[in-house]
Amino acid sequence: MDQRNLEREQANGVNGQQQPSANERPPQIFKLNVDYFEKVFEYLSIRDLHSFGQTCTRMQKVAGYYYKEEFSKDLFHHDSEFDGFREYVEYMGTGKEGVDWNKFKSVKKIYFDVLCTTFIEKIPKEILNKIEEIECNFCTPQFFEDVLVHFPNLKSFNFGFSANDDDWLTRKYPKLEHVSWISLTGEGKSAGKLQTFFEKNPTIRSFEMDPMTICSMGTSMAKAKLDDLYVDLFQSHLDRIPVETFRTVTQFLYDKGAFKRIHLTIHANKCSIGEYTKWKSPFSLSTVHTKGIDLSPLVHLGELGFPQFQSAHKDFVNMINNPALSKGLENLKKLYFWEAHIDNILPFLHLSPKLEKIIVEHEILKKPVFIDPVALNRERKKLSEQLASKGINVSKVTFFIPESNYLETKWKTVDTNFKFIEIRRCPGEIL
Structure with a gap:
């Protein structure tokens, strides 16, 4: 079993379980x-x-x-009032000492504000041995000297600190698969060590970097064999990095087989997407601001995200209604909104036959607050009927919505699972 x-x-x-006696009911x-x-x-x-x-x-x-089964991977704060669930939590967040670690028997992923060796030494060894993923805002250089001792089964590490603290790049991490490293300087001083890192750690499947670091020492990643490369582009980067430089370096890495897919997050009011997306590789794009951004050049788009509210912008409507964009949305599989009107979501049901997942993390901004799965299923069915003659299959879409919207929908509609649409509760934080 x-x-x-x-x-x-x-x-x-x-x-x-002890069974009741014959006299007990x-x-x-x-x-x-x-x-x-x-x-x-x-x-x-x-x-x-x-x-x-x-x-x-x-x-x-x-x-x-x-x-x-349903919520253990949601971020659970260590001092949450829902103490009855602590033994089932897999993802917990803490920024304080004094945590009763014995109550968190199932933890596999931890978020720290600050990560240092003295704090880690207070966590029981049996729990440290289970940790597979760590996220932190800042970690001390000394921590990396002992990381293999403290977390022998670590698979993913997300952190940020000065590029001067780069000795961690010279070590071997036997089970590490993902690293998110946001340098504060973006200088190329660590280029040699970065090359060493990829030579010593062939298990790395995905890597997240800032564009300044990529442009200054990206060629040292040529021996990497990544599935996914993640890049955050802020306005300050776009002002400082020549488009041609960034595109040349990333295309070089792709041609060398350093990565299979590139994922861009654009944090900018204006950006010429067409200049940044002339790669031969499939990629995903997540934008914080759509104003001034033309998505029509996208032809390999796999994921699209809007981490801030976009629906009030006329540019959003114009962008979706752009006929040239429909070509780029044919390969879209995942769509993310921080908050959105339902009317802003419907066009994607009509334009993206491969779409499998829609996530609205914060709020559906249109009354009634419940989502009508029957109506959404009907809209998705229209696309299926249109493409049937061309032999194109339409994927079922799982629609993740906030708990308040989900419960309102569940109580009013009962059935939330249909042939083309399923409504589910969106993962989140448990405070």
Whole structure:
């Protein structure tokens, strides 16, 4: 029996539970198995689910199992009031000492404000051995001297600090697969060490860098064998980096096989996307501001994101209505909004046959606040019927929306899963 089925049986009270005597009559609700409870839990908020789990030991296991299946990868702050879920949390955030680590038995990913060796030494070794991913705003250089001792199974590391602290690039990390390194200087002093890093760490599959660092020492990445290269472009970078330089370096790396896909995040009011996207490789684009940005040159676009509210901009409407853009959206698979009007989302259901996922993280800004899955399914079906004669299949879209919108939708429509559309609760932070 695999671990998942074992946990399911334990939640059902089948495995390891003391059975009632012949004279005892357990409550009728105990006769229900986890499947029935899961149907009920779809209508509950995180707060209500936690309250349900506080009623008795059996219900705590049932609610905990559902939390583990649906929410364990959401960011859970260590001092959250929902203490009944702590043993199931996989992703926790902390910026303080004094955490009762023994309550977080399932943690695999941690977010730190500041990462230093003295703080890490207070975490039990059995928990450190489980950590696969770390995110932090700042880490001390000394930490890297002991990282292999503290986190032997580390697979992903996201951090930022001065490029002067670059000795970590000379070490071998046997299981590391992803690094996000945002240099504060963007100088090329670490070029030799960066080349050494990729030579010693062939397990690295994705890397995130700032464009200044790429342009100053990107050629030292020629021996990398990445699946994905992530780049954040801010207005200050766009003002300082010649378009031709950035494009030449990244095209060189792509031709050398250093990466398969490039992912751009544009943080700028104005940008000539066409100048930055003349690559032969598939890429994704995430924009913070659409004003002044023409997306029509995009022909390999796999992901598109709008991390700030765009719907009020007329440029957004003009951009979506641009006939030239429809060609670029044919390969779109993932769409992200911080917040949006539902009317801004509908065009993508009509233009992107390969679209599989839409995420609205913060708020749907149009009343009624519930989402009509029947209407969305009908709109997606229209595209399927239009493309059927051409032999083009249309993907089912999973639509992730905030909890408030999801619960309003679930209570009013009941069924949220159809042939072309499924509505689900968006992952988030548990405070």
